[in-house]
Amino acid sequence: MSLEKLKKIIREDDNFLISSHINPDGDSIGGMLAIGWLLDKLSKKNAIVIDSAPSEKFRYLSGFERILKYSEDIKLSFQPKNLIVIDAPNLERMERVNLLLPKDITIINIDHHKSNSSFGDINYIDFNAGASTEIIYDLILSSGIPLDKDAAEDIYTGIVIDTGRFRFPNTTPKTFEIAAKLLEAGARTSFIAEWLxxxxxxxxxxxLGVLLNSLEMNMDGRIAFVHFDSSYIKGKEGAKMETEGFVNYPLSIEGVEVAVLLQESENGKIRVSLRSKDKINVNDVAGAFGGGGHAKAAGCRIKGTISEAKRLLLQEIGKRIKEIKSEELRMKN
Ligand SMILES: [Mn+2]
Structure with a gap:
């Protein structure tokens, strides 16, 4: 139903602003670029704007340089009539991109997060999709425009990132079927695996060495914290590192249920990445601080210092760990 509405608006209307959540991941970036690609093919005016700069790791994607980072003096060459938000559970996650929206803008919400609040005028959501780009694949397919290498790599990148390289349970037969089509369309799957x-x-x-040195275990080894100070992040070496995937190292420790990566950012806020093995829903944990994501991978921002953020997170995660522990005790007795 919403696919038909979405196809109609893309075919008949114009002036699309494309965005996603702050600190976009490979699914957000691939998804925004794939939508931009489709709109270009349909000769529609479109611009991609996000709150924070995308990771350079994704610069192999065609059109990467089209992604604009929000700034107060950003000027679009057109007045947006439609907003396409990809991979964001709510509009707040776009942060300052909200400032670019005229009051009467039509909001198109494309997502696969279970926590999505259906905030759009058009909601094209599939909770069973492994990635937002899987949903966009269906949209492109139904538009009748043949995939080329560029679009195929945008979509493939979203899938690879969000399914943890076809590892997470969100990987379905359809995920593999789509991946096969993308390989046929020219996506450089070997290159992407090697590079990413x-x-x-x-x-x-x-x-990574510095980060692992900061490792701190809590709750009998169930929670692992790692962090970067802003002085390291801003320093000569820290400024050049890519932290994507770092949080998986503490998560891989046997017995750890939740891993937390904290990074001091400019505005007095701590950027928090949360990962869970399977017992704790970190989307709920992030939600307690106004963030969101998925049950096993989520993020939020917390005002204060690293140690204040740790204390608050420890409370929030700790009470969930206690529930698991009492459940385990019950099972034993
Ligand atoms: Mn996603």
């Missing part, structure tokens, strides 16, 4: 997951800069590897 087996290539690191020297600064990244050194940064």
């Amino acid at each position: 997951h087996h290539t690191n800069s020297l600064e990244t590897i050194k940064g």
